[in-house]
């Protein structure tokens with residue numbers, strides 16, 4: 001695609017326009033980052049680019065700066081200049097052979113609790129239509145994405161994995177040995193499953209199910225990556241930053257009463273250690289950008305449909321010059337998905353998953369979300385998700401934190417529990 005410059009304009013939808021929107025619009029969105037029906041949905045694609053390597057965040061930021069132009073004056077009545085928006089999914093590891101994906105939609109529907117704004121992203125040479133015409137063009141764009149009738153996948157086979165369940169058990173043993181030898185304190189190991197549906201998967205229905213089954217999570221779609229993550233890596237709105245750190249997990253099928261939840265999660269020294277490592281890793285990286293930071297003293301228990309997690313919400317006031325991409329570049333990956341010390345954990349993950357079994361995490365456990373040209377944005381950790389490899393093949397990923405004394409069988413069971421929401425949304429009986 002030729003390099004072009006974008007800008008954006010937006011208007012607030014009237015109640016009559018809102019009433020014309022199809023239900024469950026997320027199923028037709030090209031890109032999404034949304035929770036409980038609020039958030040951003042992108043439609044169509046104005047531009048896309050990829051980047052990779054250790055400089056992937058700075059490359060993205062610099063290219064985005066080249067692409068975006070100052071707002072145009074003299075817009076038609078009813079339109080306000082706005083900041084162009086880009087959806088992005090960044091690879092977990094700088095060494096990944098899989099590219100980070102950035103996509104600029106034509107339209108972004110921004111839904112908050114009391115209003116919906118439609119942003120139109122356009123080339124600076126283009127003449128911008130009036131709001132009513134833009135709304136019609138938007139409905140056309142939505143209908144071109146409209147659902148093709150699809151069937152439930154019916155029989156689905158788990159075909160293969162780079163990292164089999166036995167490989168995962170072995171990797172956990174190896175990691176526990178490394179921890180016992182003091183090479184590191186915590187490392188998060190993951191595995192994959194490639195699932196195959198002979199009749200194909202129904203992606204609009206999958207997005208719809210992800211969003212409605214997981215209202216406390218952020219449902220995301222960028223390129224071929226989709227899922228519903230309960231973990232907010234970092235969000236920036238004006239000068240305020242927010243994050244939700246999760247680490248420490250029990251399966252709801254196992255912890256069936258308050259006593260078991262306390263014993264196996266909120267009062268378990270192992271889970272608390274694992275959780276604290278993740279919180280500390282965020283706080284340490286965020287501190288240089290923050291003038292004020294608030295971290296709750298004790299973690300709370302977050303209840304999801306499949307698991308309970310230990311959770312800590314963090315908020316901070318930021319120095320004004322820090323863009324969301326600068327924050328993501330520093331913070332990703334936290335010890336919730338990497339480990340401590342960070343570099344030793346990343347090396348262990350690379351050796352135990354990628355070198356030993358060819359499982360490059362790619363976008364899994366990386367940062368997924370959106371940012372705009374004013375440095376605002378929201379990024380989740382790409383968990384509880386999958387990558388569409390083609391119409392018939394989807395690869396799912398899940399992992400868990402390994403610390404001193406972790407048990408391979410329990411860790412494997414945890415990955416099964418974490419895979420459940422994505423499998424349910426894909427209508428896989430597992």
Ligand SMILES: C=C(O[C@@H]1C=C(C(=O)O)C=C[C@H]1O)C(=O)O
Pocket residue numbers: 188190231246247248249309336337383384397398399400401402418
């Ligand atoms: C690694 C995953 O989840 C992460 C690991 C957790 C844990 O080890 O307890 C909990 C939440 C996430 O931070 C995953 O879902 O794949």
